[in-house]
Amino acid sequence: MMKAIMSGKEIKSFSTQRKTKDKKILDIWLTITRLVNETGEIDDVVTTGHDMSELKSLKKCDKYDTFRREDCS
Numbered sequence: 269m270m271k272a273i274m275s276g277k278e279i280k281s282f283s284t285q286r287k288t289k290d291k292k293i294l295d296i297w298l299t300i301t302r303l304v305n306e307t308g309e310i311d312d313v314v315t316t317g318h319d320m321s322e323l324k325s326l327k328k329c330d331k332y333d334t335f336r337r338e339d340c341s
Contacts, residue, residue: 273300273313283320295320 273279281299288294296317303312 270313273302274310276302276310286317 269279279300281297284296284298286294286296297320299316299318301314301316302310303314305311
């Protein structure tokens with residue numbers, strides 16, 4: 269992935285999973301951003317991850333049990 273980023277290829281945001289220090293699995297939405305200098309060269313790469321675990325669990329709840337949302341909290 270780093271080769272693609274450094275070569276200038278556009279990387280779209282995507283969903284993935286990460287493991288926390290306490291071994292919990294989180295569903296995250298990952299965004300990768302290149303930081304370029306005045307000459308257009310890539311100086312750095314920044315990643316931003318947003319925890320999507322709660323949203324995913326709500327979507328699963330809605331999909332399987334739309335009448336009992338209070339059980340999905």
